[in-house]
Amino acid sequence: MPPAADSLPAAEPGIMLIAAGRGESNYWRDIWRYRELMGFLAWRDVAVRYKQSVLGAGWAIFQPAVTLAVFTFIFGKLAQMPSGDVPYPLLVMAGLLPWQLFANTLSGTGSSLVSNTHLISKVYFPRLLVPLSSVAVALVDFGIVAVLTAAMFAWYGVLPGPEIVFLPLFVLLALLAAFGAGLWLSALTVRYRDFRFIVPFLLQVGLFLTPVGFSTGNVPNWREIFALNPMVGVIDGFRWCLLGGTHTVHVPGLINGIVVSLLLLATGIWYFRRTERSFADII
């Protein structure tokens, strides 16, 4: 067994100590030192994504637009679900916008390590930068869909109230939840490639366990359990910020969501850091 990290003498300043179990000593400082690399990786992912595809930014719009049409048709027209006092497409869009952010962040971070195998086996940098930088791609797509959403609101002549200033908080909550779960998935995918197939499946199931196509008001009895899904609080929040009126935030549910997100993030970082040192050996 390697000696416990704290029983080793501390390195003198200016000296880097490499020893079993000592990978951590400068970890967070290294993340700061390598922040430019994180920017470059994020920029690479964004640039490549839009260079390789013919439609470029069109793809970021295409998928939510189709989902929007399908959900409006199924939940609004066929199932005749209530949407309060707003047009049904706006209700769906206000849910789809954060869901896209969540889904893209989750799948992006989840597969990030495996798709950067060549870097991980050849250069050192804090591995946490890889999933972090893949959040950027999801944010760019989010920006594009947000513009689409704004255009739709303008088209229907709906103007969000002053609540919209709280929107960034819900964006952050969606990112925390997705990033925490993404960290778990990225580290697990390094060891078990099965997770590559599990992630799309999880997202597909998640889409139906999340009130994207309908309003949470339709499931009043299950609210507490429903809110264990952190995206329920986020979507409620988005609808409250954007649509106001009958759409309110269910506070205990939101707190549930925040706690779950933070738990995911904390355990995600813990598991990632714990397995990180063997990534280069098994990837």
Place this chain on the structure above:
Amino acid sequence: MGAAAISVSGLGKRYWLSQRTRADTLRDAFTAKLRALGARLAGRENHGSEEEFWALRDLSFEIARGDVVGIIGRNGAGKSTLLKILSRITEPTAGEIRIRGRVASLLEVGTGFHPELTGRDNIYLNGAILGMSRAEIRRKFDEIVAFAEVERFLDMRVKHYSSGMYVRLAFAVAAHLEPEILIVDEVLAVGDAAFQKKCLGKMQDVARSEGRTVLFVSHNLPSIRQLCRSALLLSAGRLEAAGGCGPVLEQYQRGLTAGAPVTVPKPGPEIAERAYVTAVKLETLDGRQPAVIPVGVPWKIRISIRVRQPQRRFVAAVGIKSADGIAVQTSWLPPQDLAPGDYEAVFTQDRVNLEGGSYSLLVGLTENDRHLQQFEAARFDLTGENAGDQFPATSGVGIVLNSMQSSLERL
């Protein structure tokens, strides 16, 4: 020695040999868990499926600041593992290393190059990956471009580059790193000869004039001799020699005459009743068995075969595969019927005509077009050093060297 740039003590790195195969999918993980549980219930400890392997063991040495050190050793001696630990890509299992100064490592040319991005973009990306700051890259940008000789293609996507341009650009970025300690793995093994010389020159300048500590792994002994002041010789994960470049290289070359390790698997019970290989020898024509065979010398491969039952249309074949898995060539005996007895198949060639590098030797036996045995018998190295007048170029000109008959007549 207070000025040591790197001091290593008691360094060890253990791998579990079954680690890779055991846990690649969840199903494997589950079955392994179940098997372990079964073994425990049956009162057995389950270590059978995991075999430990020390890639490095008990390694201690110091490298003085400003020294240029070559690291040599056969394939599998632990050179790459050592570099990976020094570059912090993987953690050691035992021991510790103290490093004074900023380290940059170059284990591959063009790490992180993206084919969809332009040359310009890739300079920034690769620079950042190697640890340069944006400001630093911007400052050296023109110099990098000039060194790589790619000015005209800067805004072209790298996927349209020729492999020569690609390598030149990648090396140019790396050559402009300014760390206090530079770790370089066999990256000069690519590119054309003229550019290789230029790179060597650049590295030499860096080491001499700027007093930088350089660690350099290579199979190319002439470039080690040219660049390095001292050398470390690794053998099976342990330090065999350290000191001045000349003596260590000599010791290495002396050790090489001990022959490449050859493995011949035990035949299975069914094959043991039919026909199987009992020994494989890889030697030069004078009967020596060097592990590093110079390009251009006559050589032969001898395979001892024991035949237990009469064989119809029996064939023995040898194949050579390059280190990156390319099947380079196969030679075989014409099919013939054999009576039981001991045989020796000999394959000879009047000059080794493959480029310098690492290869593996495959041996196969078939009867009536059905496999009896096929296995990797040995790994060996060919060196372009002292290849003689017949082979003015021994790398970067294709794997098979000068294999055609040629003539020149005055008309």
